[in-house]
Amino acid sequence: MGGTVTVDRRGQVLVITLDRPARRNAVDGATARALAAAVDDLDADPTLAVGVLTGAGGTFCSGMDLGAFLTGDLPEVPGRGFGGITRRPPETPLVAAVEGYALAGGCELALACDLVVAAEDAVFGIPEVTRGLFAGSGGLLRLPRRIPPAIALEHALTGDPLPAVEGARWGLVNRLTPPGGALAGALELAERIARNGPLAVRVTKHVVQTAPEWPADEVWDRQQVLLDQVMGSDDAREGARAFAEKRPPVWTGR
Numbered sequence: 001m002g003g004t005v006t007v008d009r010r011g012q013v014l015v016i017t018l019d020r021p022a023r024r025n026a027v028d029g030a031t032a033r034a035l036a037a038a039v040d041d042l043d044a045d046p047t048l049a050v051g052v053l054t055g056a057g058g059t060f061c062s063g064m065d066l067g068a069f070l071t072g073d074l075p076e077v078p079g080r081g082f083g084g085i086t087r088r089p090p091e092t093p094l095v096a097a098v099e100g101y102a103l104a105g106g107c108e109l110a111l112a113c114d115l116v117v118a119a120e121d122a123v124f125g126i127p128e129v130t131r132g133l134f135a136g137s138g139g140l141l142r143l144p145r146r147i148p149p150a151i152a153l154e155h156a157l158t159g160d161p162l163p164a165v166e167g168a169r170w171g172l173v174n175r176l177t178p179p180g181g182a183l184a185g186a187l188e189l190a191e192r193i194a195r196n197g198p199l200a201v202r203v204t205k206h207v208v209q210t211a212p213e214w215p216a217d218e219v220w221d222r223q224q225v226l227l228d229q230v231m232g233s234d235d236a237r238e239g240a241r242a243f244a245e246k247r248p249p250v251w252t253g254r
Contacts, residue, residue, distance in 0.1 A: 005034035012194040021057025027075040028068035036084025046253030049194035054097035061106030082137035097186035111142040127159035
């Protein structure tokens, strides 16, 4: 992955690590491209059920690499957005494991993930307004969907940090862990998801994320198309057989 992102397969879970600890995992162009390639690999492999995104060296991500930016090295991938995932996240569920800081673009990477596990002393934030900018890589779009809109607006307008404990209270963080335990907590959650049918999991994610934007008169018809797809799958038949035979299912993703 070009040395800025590492991947580690653990059963049906792919751990993707931003690996620039000397730069607090700030994202440059190479990192964005490597991260996009990693999530493409995650989606392309039907035997992978979940991804976990984390950062090396005790920090999740400090955002854009400003030094690289000043040389014209943009941390974006065309059609994919900042970090290669904020505009088009993977279809496979992605869990953020957050230690330390997830600020600016780092917070937007965490928001592009489906679930967040964070250490109790982790800190989130979209402080772009303090530099005369705004969080244009999904922060202003996703944060009001994850926490109460008025709370999101306060943090967006002030640039104030959002401690993980407060984020958990508002629903941004699914699980809190002791410092240093975010990756283990994220893996435990990912492995629970990975026990389930991968096709059913992906479609479930798709419905939860997109159904609020479906036209009201199309909601049931659109869901039925997806339901027919899942009900007609090999995995649906395997799930029924495994239940009847009182054994764990063996999923194929088809």
